[in-house]
Amino acid sequence: MIEVRGLTKEFGPTKAVEDLTFTVQPGMVTGFLGPNGAGKSTTMRMILGLDKPTAGTALIDGKPYHDLKQPLRTVGALLDAKWVHPNRSAKAHLQWMAASNGIPMSRVDEVLRLVGLTEVAGKKAGGFSLGMSQRLGLAATLLGDPKVLLFDEPVNGLDPEGIVWIRKFMQRLAAEGRTVLVSSHLLSEMALTAEHLVVIGRGRLIADTTVKQFVDRSSESTVRVRSPQLDALRSALTSHGLTVREDGTSELGGALIVLEATTDVVGQIAGGQGIVLHELAAQQGSLEDAFMKLTGDDVQYHAAGVDDVMGGAL
Numbered sequence: 001m002i003e004v005r006g007l008t009k010e011f012g013p014t015k016a017v018e019d020l021t022f023t024v025q026p027g028m029v030t031g032f033l034g035p036n037g038a039g040k041s042t043t044m045r046m047i048l049g050l051d052k053p054t055a056g057t058a059l060i061d062g063k064p065y066h067d068l069k070q071p072l073r074t075v076g077a078l079l080d081a082k083w084v085h086p087n088r089s090a091k092a093h094l095q096w097m098a099a100s101n102g103i104p105m106s107r108v109d110e111v112l113r114l115v116g117l118t119e120v121a122g123k124k125a126g127g128f129s130l131g132m133s134q135r136l137g138l139a140a141t142l143l144g145d146p147k148v149l150l151f152d153e154p155v156n157g158l159d160p161e162g163i164v165w166i167r168k169f170m171q172r173l174a175a176e177g178r179t180v181l182v183s184s185h186l187l188s189e190m191a192l193t194a195e196h197l198v199v200i201g202r203g204r205l206i207a208d209t210t211v212k213q214f215v216d217r218s219s220e221s222t223v224r225v226r227s228p229q230l231d232a233l234r235s236a237l238t239s240h241g242l243t244v245r246e247d248g249t250s251e252l253g254g255a256l257i258v259l260e261a262t263t264d265v266v267g268q269i270a271g272g273q274g275i276v277l278h279e280l281a282a283q284q285g286s287l288e289d290a291f292m293k294l295t296g297d298d299v300q301y302h303a304a305g306v307d308d309v310m311g312g313a314l
């Protein structure tokens, strides 16, 4: 179990993490979700004792990382897959790690087998593809058979096959009863991988919920409606209490997006006022759209021109 309480990290004037409190339970994959710069890596580094919190605590199985007697046997972490010595073979790299942590050499062959690298164990790690490096990184995290695992953006840059492999592997580790925390900036990926979600934006907690609840809440319906009488349509819809925004993506011009509405309601309101419609379509919000809306106020950097779409969502 990982327990984060009031965790805060300031880098000079930047508050990278602000009063963050959450618990990561064993037996399931927990997704740690947030846009770039939200503070995910900093939080993970504090959990692992690599960064000192400005305030608050992060405990692994009830203890701060530095108080763990055999850290590698308690927690495994994959923060950056490309840190291995390029001229060392995969096996030599793991043997060196095992030796410096009092782990029996027999475990090296075991973890190589677990991640499917037995065949290339003697090859230099510097020549590995990203997918293979990622597997080697996983093998290293598993050396001490830890109960707690942290992965920072493990599928970044991988091909679809590599992504599916890592996803299944993490789910298997969780099914074995381990605590698995995986960071990502992609809700769609986490929806497939995780059971629980901790969502942050600008270092603050936004949601701590099951994936199912988060997805259900996020994928509310909207209606897209195109009309040559846009002004009349807009005032008819808003006077019925509906929230409307311009559809900036429409190439044909003159389209509105009506939030939390059905095509029946929009059609009826337009018909009642004799407004001509050229198009009326229900849209199921994409998960990423919903995520953007939810974290919109907390996104540190985003493209110009999207503020009006994302603003005020929280």
Ligand SMILES: Nc1ncnc2c1ncn2[C@@H]1O[C@H](COP(=O)(O)OP(=O)(O)OP(=O)(O)O)[C@@H](O)[C@H]1O
Residues within 6 Å of the ligand: 011, 014, 015, 016, 034, 035, 036, 037, 038, 039, 040, 041, 042, 043, 185, 300
């Ligand atoms: N060593 C540091 N010195 C100064 N600022 C830092 C440092 N590390 C992180 N930050 C800042 O803290 C904030 C959070 O960064 P962090 O890397 O934790 O976010 P993240 O959610 O992991 O993002 P990404 O997915 O882009 O890695 C950012 O504003 C970042 O610029």
